[in-house]
Amino acid sequence: MNRILVIGAKGMLGRDLMKELQLSFSDDEVLGWDIDEIDIRKEQETVTKIEGFRPAIVINLAGYTDVDGCESNEQEAFAVNADGMRHVAMGVRRCGAKVIYLSTDYVFDGEKDKPYLEDDPPNPLSIYGRSKWKGEQSVLKLAGDGLIIRTQWLYGGHGRNFVTTILRQAKEKKVLSIVNDQIGSPTYTVDLSRAIALLIRKKASGIFHVTNSDICSWYDFGQAILRLSGMEEVKVLPISSGELNRKAARPSYSVLSTEKFKQEIGIKLRPWSEALKDFLSIPQKEMASV
Numbered sequence: 001m002n003r004i005l006v007i008g009a010k011g012m013l014g015r016d017l018m019k020e021l022q023l024s025f026s027d028d029e030v031l032g033w034d035i036d037e038i039d040i041r042k043e044q045e046t047v048t049k050i051e052g053f054r055p056a057i058v059i060n061l062a063g064y065t066d067v068d069g070c071e072s073n074e075q076e077a078f079a080v081n082a083d084g085m086r087h088v089a090m091g092v093r094r095c096g097a098k099v100i101y102l103s104t105d106y107v108f109d110g111e112k113d114k115p116y117l118e119d120d121p122p123n124p125l126s127i128y129g130r131s132k133w134k135g136e137q138s139v140l141k142l143a144g145d146g147l148i149i150r151t152q153w154l155y156g157g158h159g160r161n162f163v164t165t166i167l168r169q170a171k172e173k174k175v176l177s178i179v180n181d182q183i184g185s186p187t188y189t190v191d192l193s194r195a196i197a198l199l200i201r202k203k204a205s206g207i208f209h210v211t212n213s214d215i216c217s218w219y220d221f222g223q224a225i226l227r228l229s230g231m232e233e234v235k236v237l238p239i240s241s242g243e244l245n246r247k248a249a250r251p252s253y254s255v256l257s258t259e260k261f262k263q264e265i266g267i268k269l270r271p272w273s274e275a276l277k278d279f280l281s282i283p284q285k286e287m288a289s290v
């Protein structure tokens with residue numbers, strides 16, 4: 001029996017991943033920690049706690065994930081996303097475990113016009129992207145067979161995200177303005193959790209890009225959310241990122257090539273529109289906790 005430790009287990013992805021791992025690795029012990037059990041900003045605490053638990057695999061999802069918030073809290077962003085990952089990698093190294101780190105499309109600048117490959121050079125536009133890239137570097141430096149999974153545009157049933165925001169706003173307003181000049185692939189946390197389990201089974205290491213298939217803009221995504229929720233009467237206006245004027249710059253084209261994942265695992269994740277339909281079929285009452 002192996003021990004699998006998830007750090008950041010109470011976050012949006014963490015909750016679905018815990019469920020998936022408990023099913024897929026039912027012969028193993030799967031344990032979830034979050035900020036109440038471990039603060040990865042603290043080196044000694046992190047190393048000692050991980051070493052004491054003696055896990056075979058540690059999956060680090062813990063992060064400072066407020067992309068705009070990172071712009072005004074650079075120190076905190078690096079403390080969690082970069083130093084935190086380094087502390088986890090140090091603990092993992094002490095017990096000879098494997099580490100898995102969840103990273104982001106925001107390590108890229110979006111200047112490419114073809115899907116980003118795993119070995120394309122990062123050039124983050126934001127503090128969030130820079131701090132996550134630094135976290136990646138710790139994995140590559142400290143953890144020999146470490147696995148970095150870059151993903152994007154996550155939504156799911158256990159946290160605030162674009163889908164829940166659109167559904168909430170649609171109840172309050174007749175017209176929504178959504179950016180149409182950023183392109184990516186919305187990714188359902190349930191599908192991503194399954195993909196992570198498959199990569200673990202395959203003992204994959206190095207960098208992998210994992211998202212649902214097909215691409216769209218946030219504007220297209222927003223329209224699909226309203227259509228699939230029977231709220232077509234809400235009007236959607238396309239606007240530019242400049243008009244939205246957010247603190248952090250985002251890549252305009254951050255499509256991640258998932259070809260390497262397909263080669264390794266033999267499947268692609270389903271199109272984002274199918275996954276969204278599934279997510280929206282969950283009764284609203286169950287989503288009320290979101």
Ligand SMILES: NC(=O)c1ccc[n+]([C@@H]2O[C@H](COP(=O)([O-])OP(=O)(O)OC[C@H]3O[C@@H](n4cnc5c(N)ncnc54)[C@H](OP(=O)(O)O)[C@@H]3O)[C@@H](O)[C@H]2O)c1
Nearest residue numbers: 008010011012013035039040061062063065102104151154
């Ligand atoms: N969401 C996306 O679209 C997206 C896209 C690409 C990559 N990712 C990456 O995927 C991972 C999971 O994302 P998510 O959306 O599920 O994030 P999330 O919901 O923000 O979950 C992160 C969890 O980490 C906890 N945490 C924060 N600081 C910590 C610390 N110092 N020590 C221990 N735990 C700490 C958070 O607790 P509090 O809530 O109390 O702060 C939260 O429970 C993150 O690493 C993120 O960078 C996310």
